[in-house]
Amino acid sequence: MASAAAPGSGVARPLLEVTDLSVAFKGHKEIVTVVDHASFSLRAGETLGIVGESGSGKTVSSLALLGLLPASARVTGSATFDGRQLVNMPARKLRNVRGNDISIIFQEPMTSLDPSFTVGNQLAEAYRNHRGGSKRAATARAAEMLRLVGIPEPQRRLGEYPHNFSGGMRQRVMIAMSLICSPKLLIADEPTTALDVTIQSQILELLKSLQAELGMAMIFVTHDLGVVASVCDQVSVMYAGQVIEQSPIDDFFTRPLHPYSAGLLDSMPQSVAKGERLRMIAGTVPPPSRIPVGCRFNPRCQYAVEACVVTAPDLEATGDGREVRCIRHAELSLEISR
Amino acid sequence: MSDATEVTGVTDGTDGTGPSGATPLLRVRGLRKIFPVRKGVLRRTVAHVRAVDGVDFDVGTGEILGLVGESGSGKSTTGRLILRLIEPTEGSVELDGKDVRALGGEQLRKARRDMQMVFQDPYSSLDPLATVADVVGEPFQVHFKMSRKERDKKVVELLEQVGLGSHHLRRFPAAFSGGQRQRIAVARALALEPKLIIADEPVSALDMSTQSQVVNLLLDLQQRLGVAFLFIAHDLSIVHHASSRIAVMYLGALVEVGDAEEIYTRPRHPYTEALLSAIPVPDPQVERDRERIVLRGDPPSPLNPPSGCRYHTRCNYAMDICSVEDPQPTPTTSGGTVACHLHTSGPTLNGRPLSELGSVQTIPVRPSTTS
Numbered sequence: 001m002a003s004a005a006a007p008g009s010g011v012a013r014p015l016l017e018v019t020d021l022s023v024a025f026k027g028h029k030e031i032v033t034v035v036d037h038a039s040f041s042l043r044a045g046e047t048l049g050i051v052g053e054s055g056s057g058k059t060v061s062s063l064a065l066l067g068l069l070p071a072s073a074r075v076t077g078s079a080t081f082d083g084r085q086l087v088n089m090p091a092r093k094l095r096n097v098r099g100n101d102i103s104i105i106f107q108e109p110m111t112s113l114d115p116s117f118t119v120g121n122q123l124a125e126a127y128r129n130h131r132g133g134s135k136r137a138a139t140a141r142a143a144e145m146l147r148l149v150g151i152p153e154p155q156r157r158l159g160e161y162p163h164n165f166s167g168g169m170r171q172r173v174m175i176a177m178s179l180i181c182s183p184k185l186l187i188a189d190e191p192t193t194a195l196d197v198t199i200q201s202q203i204l205e206l207l208k209s210l211q212a213e214l215g216m217a218m219i220f221v222t223h224d225l226g227v228v229a230s231v232c233d234q235v236s237v238m239y240a241g242q243v244i245e246q247s248p249i250d251d252f253f254t255r256p257l258h259p260y261s262a263g264l265l266d267s268m269p270q271s272v273a274k275g276e277r278l279r280m281i282a283g284t285v286p287p288p289s290r291i292p293v294g295c296r297f298n299p300r301c302q303y304a305v306e307a308c309v310v311t312a313p314d315l316e317a318t319g320d321g322r323e324v325r326c327i328r329h330a331e332l333s334l335e336i337s338r
Numbered sequence: 339m340s341d342a343t344e345v346t347g348v349t350d351g352t353d354g355t356g357p358s359g360a361t362p363l364l365r366v367r368g369l370r371k372i373f374p375v376r377k378g379v380l381r382r383t384v385a386h387v388r389a390v391d392g393v394d395f396d397v398g399t400g401e402i403l404g405l406v407g408e409s410g411s412g413k414s415t416t417g418r419l420i421l422r423l424i425e426p427t428e429g430s431v432e433l434d435g436k437d438v439r440a441l442g443g444e445q446l447r448k449a450r451r452d453m454q455m456v457f458q459d460p461y462s463s464l465d466p467l468a469t470v471a472d473v474v475g476e477p478f479q480v481h482f483k484m485s486r487k488e489r490d491k492k493v494v495e496l497l498e499q500v501g502l503g504s505h506h507l508r509r510f511p512a513a514f515s516g517g518q519r520q521r522i523a524v525a526r527a528l529a530l531e532p533k534l535i536i537a538d539e540p541v542s543a544l545d546m547s548t549q550s551q552v553v554n555l556l557l558d559l560q561q562r563l564g565v566a567f568l569f570i571a572h573d574l575s576i577v578h579h580a581s582s583r584i585a586v587m588y589l590g591a592l593v594e595v596g597d598a599e600e601i602y603t604r605p606r607h608p609y610t611e612a613l614l615s616a617i618p619v620p621d622p623q624v625e626r627d628r629e630r631i632v633l634r635g636d637p638p639s640p641l642n643p644p645s646g647c648r649y650h651t652r653c654n655y656a657m658d659i660c661s662v663e664d665p666q667p668t669p670t671t672s673g674g675t676v677a678c679h680l681h682t683s684g685p686t687l688n689g690r691p692l693s694e695l696g697s698v699q700t701i702p703v704r705p706s707t708t709s
Contacts, residue, residue: 053545053546053547054545166636167636168636169636196408196409196572196637197408197572197573197574197613197616197617198408198612198613198616198633198637199408199636200616200618201615201616201618201630201632201633202632202633204618205630205632223545223546224618225546225620226617226618226619226620227618228620229618229619229620229621229622229624229625230618230619230622230625249622250622250623253620253621253622263547264546264547265620267546267547267549267550268575268620269550269553269575269576269578269579270575270619270620270621272579274578274579274598274599275557275579275580275582277554277557277558278550278553278554278579279550280547280550280551280554281547284515284517284518284545284547284548285515285545285547
């Protein structure tokens with residue numbers, strides 16, 4: 001899985017490059033910005049983890065890429081995928097990208113599948129929508145996909161309805177559906193959060209092996225740092241609508257650059273001896289309507305100085321392929337002990 | 339990892355199910371709940387779900403016992419059976435030596451003062467139309483008929499216990515974040531000074547940065563007030579951290595009970611081993627190096643559990659006997675119990691079961707803190 005550079009591209013040009021992506025919704029009185037100038041990129045075949053707590057904007061940014069937000073959302077900035085601009089792409093063109101070049105799977109597989117159609121019907125439809133061809137060919141492809149994702153007796157199961165499948169099996173069906181047109185990028189939005197740990201590990205192993213086999217890139221939206229360590233090459237951490245750090249995972253887990261990243265890693269039970277008080281980040285994530293002035297993390301940051309309350313830091317490249325949004329990153333050395 | 343068991347001095351409970359020492363605070367024996375499955379116009383019973391199928395364990399005074407398992411394992415049902423929020427089909431639940439199941443009416447109400455519950459989702463467990471003063475103060479009204487003024491005074495004290503200020507008194511749940519709501523729920527559970535709090539997944543609905551705040555709160559309360567907890571969760575790493583002992587549940591039965599550190603570092607039951615192996619570790623190096631045990635298939639339906647050991651359909655070590663005979667809990671060298679044929683009918687070396695020689699061993703998730 002180790003970031004295989006895109007085959008054929010000398011200089012690894014990113015497959016997806018997101019720059020200053022912002023998403024705002026019109027509230028009752030004012031306009032609420034939920035994602036604020038988010039930037040991240042990933043190369044072909046690579047896996048990027050987008051990590052954040054609820055309300056950090058991680059899901060909204062991934063939905064914005066695919067134009068899946070409600071009409072009331074105002075999306076600005078740029079997201080180039082394979083040379084095409086996704087932001088404000090006409091709906092008809094975007095529909096061709098969605099499910100074809102970029103696919104998405106969601107947290108709750110039951111609500112993503114239509115209960116009144118057979119699994120085979122839904123899989124075949126997804127294929128014929130983009131690739132056309134006969135029903136028979138599409139059904140054959142559907143069976144092939146079910147086999148690929150490890151569902152026993154694919155031919156028989158094609159004729160069954162979603163409720164006949166267990167949670168883990170449904171998520172496999174979703175994965176089969178999302179990969180049926182061989183996308184270059186798969187966005188997985190908390191794909192294992194609703195599943196039990198033993199099923200989660202099956203799905204993670206499946207996604208890893210499929211990626212090795214098919215060579216697609218993945219964006220993994222998650223709040224679970226263990227999942228990030230297990231499947232990702234790069235990680236983008238979001239806090240209160242902003243990307244606050246992007247790092248390769250080995251750097252991130254040993255030497256995080258942002259105090260929030262360090263706080264998250266430190267608050268895991270693995271960081272302290274058993275029975276001791278867990279380390280924690282004081283306070284809570286601010287709602288979008290009450291974003292602090294200056295650095296958004298400053299009220300909760302143990303390293304905050306006066307300047308942090310005044311200036312909003314930019315996302316800065318550190319030169320070694322990492323980026324961070326903290327004015328003190330150079331002087332802080334945040335090692336994680338474990 | 340040497341044989342740290344004896345060194346750590348995990349003392350042997352009388353029958354391995356309980357903490358060492360005198361009469362436990364809570365003693366659960368043979369607890370069973372069978373739900374009928376009804377179908378058709380006549381609501382005829384067509385099948386039975388054995389949600390909890392003969393469970394034995396103890397919780398000591400001031401102890402935190404972790405109860406882990408996957409969805410459908412019956413861990414939440416167990417918690418509710420203890421409080422008699424669901425009526426057990428069979429078995430006994432003794433609190434302080436008194437059989438809770440034999441109580442009725444006023445006596446049951448009194449017994450319930452000693453046992454309280456904190457639910458998983460603080461968004462649905464608090465009445466959105468009741469202020470904090472109402473929510474936390476209600477037990478005082480129900481049990482002691484206190485006046486509003488007295489109640490408010492008590493509530494402020496409780497809010498302080500859980501780290502919330504008195505200015506929150508007249509606010510509604512909507513004004514609070516998930517972590518704060520869970521604190522309110524904990525304050526309500528503490529109101530009657532219970533001896534035991536059953537916490538059903540108290541942190542799994544919370545954001546990661548607030549999870550540790552709530553875990554710390556529970557640890558504080560245990561240390562400061564000596565409240566015992568039955569900590570029900572699916573996240574073994576948090577349960578390991580907070581509990582002194584852990585009970586692992588699979589399809590309605592306990593497969594292993596024992597010292598938390600032992601279970602975490604030297605699991606005796608293949609299911610515990612697989613469960614530990616399934617948890618992704620927040621360390622990319624460890625994740626790359628380790629061999630993950632990927633369990634085959636899904637957990638079987640509790641409607642139709644496998645014969646013999648209910649885990650044998652997914653077990654990597656299953657033997658012939660496993661599909662025939664249901665293994666009984668047997669004591670382990672470290673003072674816990676395990677229900678697995680490997681420990682009684684498994685292959686032996688020098689007269690000792692292989693499993694006790696450390697062949698069933700998980701990856702060291704992190705260096706054992708006891709060694």
